[in-house]
Amino acid sequence: MKYYIGVDIGGTNIAVGVVDENFDIKCKGSIKTNAPRSAESICDDIAGLCKSLCEKNGIDYGDILGVGVASPGIIKDGVVVFASNLQFDNVPLKAMLEARTGKKCAVCNDANAAALAEYVAGAGKGYHSLVAVTIGTGVGGGIVLEGKIWEGFNGAGAEIGHIVTVPGGRLCTCGNRGCLETYCSATALINDTKEAMINNPDSKLWEICGHTDNVTGKSAYDAAEMGDEVAKNVIKKFIKYLSIGVANIITLLQPEVVCIGGGMSAEGETLIAPLDKLVKESGVIRSLSKRPKIRAAGLFNDAGIVGAAAEVIAED
Ligand SMILES: [Zn+2]
Incomplete structure (x- = not known):
């Protein structure tokens, strides 16, 4: 060995x-x-x-x-x-x-x-191309084609978090506006959850979190599971924006696997199934018989x- x-x-x-x-x-x-x-x-x-x-x-x-x-x-x-x-x-x-x-x-x-x-040991094992989208404090990514990382000729490629999703949208740390990570990072989800709580004093989010300071990336999922419509809407928007990013990746590269990693991937099918549905409904891939697989990351930490x-x- x-x-x-x-x-x-x-x-x-x-x-x-x-x-x-x-x-x-x-x-x-x-x-x-x-x-x-x-x-x-x-x-x-x-x-x-x-x-x-x-x-x-x-x-x-x-x-x-x-x-x-x-x-x-x-x-x-x-x-x-x-x-x-x-x-x-x-x-x-x-x-x-x-x-x-x-x-x-x-x-x-x-x-x-x-x-x-x-690619070698997780969600893409056995396939030839994979794009990973990692959702954490920001949104990161990586592209692996035929076993090789594609990082751009200058090393600055695969900055998936900075794909512009909403022109003129939220201000990003990179100085641009409307980048994917300003809508689809754990940070964005936490901020959106807090805002939804403040605007909806009756939301079950208050039962779960007690205070906006206690909101985590999981809070909206927990409240949604209890049937809370406010939390469901927060998640719906989050997944909607994520689907735009993923659909753009697929339109450009058609990788065999798009893998969603980071803390959020622990939500598993609760995140992946609606994401897959939205991506399927969008754009050019609708007509293709062979579609990329969207999967949760398998290796975590x-x-x-x-x-x-x-x-x-x-x-x-
Ligand atoms: Zn940015």
Whole structure:
């Protein structure tokens, strides 16, 4: 059996896992990111964790064939060109980690890693093309075509969250207006749920949350399950906008699988079924007999580890 290590650098935690050639995670561990701190210090800790994880789990570190790293930000040729939450600016992460781990390393963007993970071991396993839409604080994405991540010639592609969905709409952090993520991120859902509560004092959302401060991305779903029409409308709008984004992706690429990931994907069919129906009803794909499959992500929190490992396996 061949072993690889996948490293997922998040804003809060750095997760490290040993993955075999079938993408099964053999063991994993994590440390606090404690950002911002120097890239040197973060790399020292990652290399240390890689070694200690193997030691603790009876895996010979000498058997590790490569280390893949998923990092936030814009990555080009192993360099983190820019990552705002890590405060990385032109950090040669690949070279720094190769020096510390003694292994061949590969670095890719975390959203791309998540898409690659779903392609090799999750919702897209066995298919040839997949687009992942990850719904979290923002909306991220990744495109995998015939086993390769498509990130644009400059590394700035697959910014699905910034597809303009409503011209002149809500102001986005990117400076544009009406981007998908201003309507379809968990942040947007929470804000819309709060607004609906304030406008509807009789909504069951008040029973569930007590106060607008307690609203989560799940609150509207919980209230809708209790039959609350206000919450149902919040979700309906959320899915409507998401369907516009997904329909645009499909119109452009016709991938075999569109995978919806992030915390929201835990809603499963409650989210996927109405989304699929709306996408089916929209535009050019109506007349096609072979349609892309819309699926919930299968890997959840491990996608970064598996995708990072898959990136280094692909280069092996
Ligand atoms: Zn934007």
